Amino acid sequence: MDRMEELGFRSETDRQIFREAAAPVELSPFGLHSGMFVPTLERQGTPEQSRKWVPLGKSFKMIGTYAQTELGHGTFIRGLETTATFDPETQEFILDSPTLSSIKYWPGNVAKTVNHCLVMAQLYTQGKCHGTHLFLVQVRNMEDHTIMPGLEIGDIGPKLGFDGVDNGFMRFNKYRIPRMNMLMRYAKVLENGDYIKPKNAKLTYGAMVMIRVFIVMDAFKTLSRAAVIAVRYSAVRRQSELRPGGEEAQVMDYQTQQYKLFPLLATSYAFLLAAEGMSQIYAKISSDIERGNLEDMPQLHALACGLKAFCTWVACEGIEVCRMSCGGHGYSHASGIPKIYANIVGACTYEGENTVMMLQTARYLSKCYIRGQRGESLPELIQYLTTDLNVKSTLGEDCSFESLVAAYSHRAARMVAVACKLQQTNKKKGMAGHDAWNKSTVPFIAATKAHCHLFIVRNFVTILSQKKIDPATHNVLSQLCTLYAVYGIVENMGEFMQDGYFNQDQVSILNRKVLALLEDIRPNAVALVDAFDYPDHLLQSCLGRYDGQVYEALYEYSKSSPLNNTDIHSSYYNYIRPMMQKRSESKNISAKL
């Protein structure tokens, strides 16, 4: 922190890059403080609240986090049980955890680090519940860091990853805070206990959208790092004879290895561009919103939910493929990949569980489909829903971008239509609306994936056609873009051809094209991962070293294992020697071999 000020870093991006370089593997204990706590105070506090609290946060006098999930409640925020009941006599809110399942559980850094917390709780005043609101709660004494009376706070125990974050639990026993600790920029509780509603509930969506854009960027970062490691190692590692009697071959020359890694390399580029594309859309729509135009908000919200889920799922699966493509050494922490996986895979659940996210997007698609059926105009990103589904593919040997985007549009439009029709059929059969919806959610999830996939492909193609890129680079990026699109079709062929959109010749073209592209990309594969420009220090991987000295690095890594501080481990004296002696005596077996 101090070092950042010395260096004069002002922008949050610079600060993020610095933090990542300083602690590349473990997450910062102040990540939620800087990323959630302070920004939320800024955005949701009144001007007076912001003026009072934000400087304390920025100067780390007050260290905070964000406490939302409970033991029994996650993504469904309306289900939270923690209560904040207004007491007009003392002008205080009484925070309480009325049940076991209402205990705050999982908030990062709540266990040991923070002295303040933004707590999401059900607001009660004048005997009535007004839904969830945020409250600033002091949780530890500022002088000696002891836990405040009326609170029970602790760590939740070991997890798959996030070793550097003290995720905690917190139980309120009628804990009192001043009325003015409710964040009152939008909703308010007056001194007499009157509740003033916020003008527009959607205004708070902005922060969620932004965080989901960050998560798409995280999906890119993590997948691409795993791909860098796996591709570099595949150029160093030799295994088996490709040519009988010849030298062992670089594993990257095996078609099966290429088929694992090159599509993930293409996916990395596709996700980077998708995250940037989303950021631009976000910036544009945000400025609209500030001018009071909320029209495009649902479109953006739906895109952010869907892509957050789509990209984290794909990245996590892909990271494991990268890891296993490194053979046995991928399993060692020396490869660096297990920690990449352990830290990003939480993103499939946090900030909105992926399936729930997908279904939020699906509901939006369902509404748009109905509007499209009625002939109403649709927002730009959704216009493909009105594609004529009877048109067949014009894809030829060249697999043009146009024909690929058309295929993705057709698939997504068809699948959204199938899901919506099932929902409608269910209703006609007499099911209640919620049942008709629930019993069509499996096809809706599939349709939403198709929708997200289309966005990413179209975005990649659009950028290649619009940006000025030198011809050689453009050529290689076009190969990657084509591979991303063609691989996605080949791996989901049933969805593209169920209605005869492709004929059998076109299926053969695509199957051949994906193998041909592997050969096209092979000569540039290492350059394409070097282009991400991750320093060794950031990758923390013996296998992914820029200089390729992987065996030297693995050997050094092993020698530094803490278990090697002694030649003979205590387990020998404690267990092995007594066992050998006892059993050898009882069995009368000579010690001499």
Add this chain to the structure above:
Amino acid sequence: MDRMEELGFRSETDRQIFREAAAPVELSPFGLHSGMFVPTLERQGTPEQSRKWVPLGKSFKMIGTYAQTELGHGTFIRGLETTATFDPETQEFILDSPTLSSIKYWPGNVAKTVNHCLVMAQLYTQGKCHGTHLFLVQVRNMEDHTIMPGLEIGDIGPKLGFDGVDNGFMRFNKYRIPRMNMLMRYAKVLENGDYIKPKNAKLTYGAMVMIRVFIVMDAFKTLSRAAVIAVRYSAVRRQSELRPGGEEAQVMDYQTQQYKLFPLLATSYAFLLAAEGMSQIYAKISSDIERGNLEDMPQLHALACGLKAFCTWVACEGIEVCRMSCGGHGYSHASGIPKIYANIVGACTYEGENTVMMLQTARYLSKCYIRGQRGESLPELIQYLTTDLNVKSTLGEDCSFESLVAAYSHRAARMVAVACKLQQTNKKKGMAGHDAWNKSTVPFIAATKAHCHLFIVRNFVTILSQKKIDPATHNVLSQLCTLYAVYGIVENMGEFMQDGYFNQDQVSILNRKVLALLEDIRPNAVALVDAFDYPDHLLQSCLGRYDGQVYEALYEYSKSSPLNNTDIHSSYYNYIRPMMQKRSESKNISAKL
């Protein structure tokens, strides 16, 4: 160990069950001793060697393991670099690690536990290399456990899982062992240095096949445990409103949750039956082999390679799906699932890397295809290759077992044919044989997966038609079997319909059927996981408890976290307080909020 003798356990199965119950999560430090070291001495030692060494092993006087992989060499055994050179003057072998990449790396328990090791090394005698053979090597002093001079031994450092196993490295510096420490049941080196070849190299395949059958059983065990945890938790957890304004619904009532878990429940049953089916085939073929009939060995070997890879891949992906279906709590070690994953995912790489395994099966399929083309008769498991590919599916609304097995046969036969034709086309284009093969391996992997998938479906159907099962149970198992088969088609639809095998009506039937089966299975889901009869003690999961008291268990788990031994963590005194003080002084911000 002692307790097992007291209890009088004789069979290896009983002993395995006991060990698992005693240490359900971490692997035993003597697993390789009992599972690899002693059995290999028994099978590959001469009768005199066995008589001398096996009792020492069984009584744990001699504690051993199996050292094969090297820093630079894994599944490709011929590439190993460790040498064992015979010196007739002293009647010794000289073991040596000539390069960095030849250092033994990964062998379990080599670092700290064992005093002996079976070492795989390239045998040199009379100036000639005779390939890899096994040698019994003493690595630590029997009196004080010190490392023997001439060896460098250590731990390889932290890994993704296997925390209880001290995987190690071992470097030989011209280390001498007696001639008679070569395992000489098949190959021999005489006193004068003459090398006697083994009669049949395939005889050593038996043990590998057996271990791969065990791994398929491990895939079942781990996937089913994760499924038990996820299904039970899904019955307890409530999330969101299914009916507006109603109580929060059990998450198992969401179609999307059912679509995640019920196919994995069905897969668990399918893998259990597949492992049992393989065991029976193994027993039958083993007794043939003992009578000198090696004809069926390649068929069995191919099946074991393919299923080992297929089942571990599917199980690992499925375990992560189970874990994430538990929402945030799945990420905690309290769920028990992260450790299940961490330990089984190594099986995708050890005992033969999965892609290499798949390609071994693929080579066998390729040979069989050519024999089938020539009109030669094929072994039973492969006869489907001669299916007439022009026949279309007769599948109707009932999705009969017969029509489902026919569909899997058609798909596998078509995909093997496609891969083989590509290989042949490549040759005709003038590629060398190894190139033609390499450049068709992606379709071969897909074809081999289809081959394995067929085996599992057909085996499930066969057992249901042959075994006497009471009608109610038979009905439920038939639903699971149908779900396994129909889900597999729906998720791989492109492979089943690329040649028009299914018409569009049949595709619709299958898509509807899979959703209908979810509803059929829902009432029995908890009973179907209870039927595996895993005690809580074995599952070690707060979420998967038989009594459903998950929140109580999570809260207890958290309270016992080591970080909760003190309320104020040392990081406060070391970092947070100094930072707060320094920054607050320099910024002149009052401590009072």
